[in-house]
Amino acid sequence: MDKFRMLFQHFQSSSESVMNGICLLLAAVTVKLYSSFDFNCPCLVHYNALYGLGLLLTPPLALFLCGLLANRQSVVMVEEWRRPAGHRRKDPGIIRYMCSSVLQRALAAPLVWILLALLDGKCFVCAFSSSVDPEKFLDFANMTPSQVQLFLAKVPCKEDELVRDSPARKAVSRYLRCLSQAIGWSVTLLLIIAAFLARCLRPCFDQTVFLQRRYWSNYVDLEQKLFDETCCEHARDFAHRCVLHFFASMRSELQARGLRRGNAGRRLELPAVPEPPEGLDSGSGKAHLRAISSREQVDRLLSTWYSSKPPLDLAASPGLCGGGLSHRAPTLALGTRLSQHTDV
């Protein structure tokens, strides 16, 4: 149990490592998917290229979209991009930073698929078997061009009776697979060189800006998460009080009725319902939440949060001027509450 909590804490503490984990997981799923997928070339002249290229490119597209979906940061990015400015300046640099980090992670799984498909070669053989130059192979010397075309389209299908046990099929297939693997390795090489250069050269550009963007994009993410948590807290508290109020009103109603019935003859003993235990569950901590106690107020709070984010200057806003710790009680109370909540 504690183990899970620690893992959870670790993931919570840095959103980046969760994202890396998800990205790795998607890549592993891709490998599994590719190896369990039954590739089945149609071996018909016009369909081959379509099927081969489709399998080479469609799943990566889906995986890319999955990567975007699974990444929390993509939502945060869009929200940050579209939000009204409010009291807080919008920095396109931060959005760009988020975008590039989201894209990098989302691209990992599609690239794994494409590289696997190229190194495996089945897709490539299926897609391009008809466009091989027959001159390269002496085995086609005594065939008419249409026969050659038919033969080439059947190359990916080992079991077809036209090409079974034919050395020419094996030669063509070997040639195509070798090309496919060569392309695959070159792409891998290029990608890895690009990644390497990106990591090496980044400090040569403005490292300061990078540090700042990383800090603020992290901040935006954390702020959203904490706001959600606070809202959840408020909703729970609101519901709790609503239910208690309901019970209290029921009790008073019952008491009123009971009095009437008592008057009629029999005295009804009602157990004393305790006062809503507001002082028990971290009581004062919810003071700031309690003040917002009607639907209109909540709605107003939420729309204010959306339309005008508070400025990123804690000293300037009214609540805590001069680090005053004692003159506004609810502030302190909130502090305790939040710290309790996020320690979990």
Add this chain to the structure above:
Amino acid sequence: MMDKFRMIFQFLQSNQESFMNGICGIMALASAQMYSAFDFNCPCLPGYNAAYSAGILLAPPLVLFLLGLVMNNNVSMLAEEWKRPLGRRAKDPAVLRYMFCSMAQRALIAPVVWVAVTLLDGKCFLCAFCTAVPVSALGNGSLAPGLPAPELARLLARVPCPEIYDGDWLLAREVAVRYLRCISQALGWSFVLLTTLLAFVVRSVRPCFTQAAFLKSKYWSHYIDIERKLFDETCTEHAKAFAKVCIQQFFEAMNHDLELGHTHGTLATAPASAAAPTTPDGAEEEREKLRGITDQGTMNRLLTSWHKCKPPLRLGQEEPPLMGNGWAGGGPRPPRKEVATYFSKV
């Protein structure tokens, strides 16, 4: 169970080096696994054989080497340390050299495994050099001169592919394969021997020369790594505290507005004011985490000065100059304090 897990976790967290060793071991295993999963497929065409084999022998090791470097956090650390402005801390080229060497050593293991496995397996070598087999010595030497050169090359290029080889009358396929594989394995073992020897010499000879300098470089490269990590952690913590206080102030401000608007917050305000003085610790804790840096400009200045002007590596005596350091003194210097607490914890 729990303690064990925590111990492993702490171990991995605290000791970057052992973590890297783990990754490097995994990469070496993955490299061997990759070779066995990879379907080597010689094209068996005269012009392509050599290029394909050379590609398979060299491209994956290069990829593995670069992958080792990219996976290793030290690359960006090294580049950052190399390119950073001097600030108030001297740069030591020996530390940079140490980082680079340790990184390169780790990254080299997986490629070496790949090359060794490829050579010992021999398929790649067979594919590359099958056209260079001495036909006159191994096969029917009397027939060879009668063939035109391209035809001979076409025939010999098919040696690695048993299902399309049709030159048994000239040279038994088995013989050529055995001959080439034997050479390949000899090369492979020599390669293994050489690399082991080299590694052994480097490890055993180094302490004779520069042990003291080595210890220093090791300490400081480790220090840079840990400092970076702790700075990141402190930044995240600060961002969290910042967000908390910001949200809390937002709620405050909303409360304030509502109270001004109409006074039916009686239910809420009564218990709050009653319990107020009892729990001031939480907010204080949050504000402690903020360390006096409470707006965007100051934070940006802090980050800039962290990059432009690293504090000197001397604790204790430096407080007054640090304060007047252009990043709006007010709070204590965050990372310094954290380092101390970190070490006392571990």
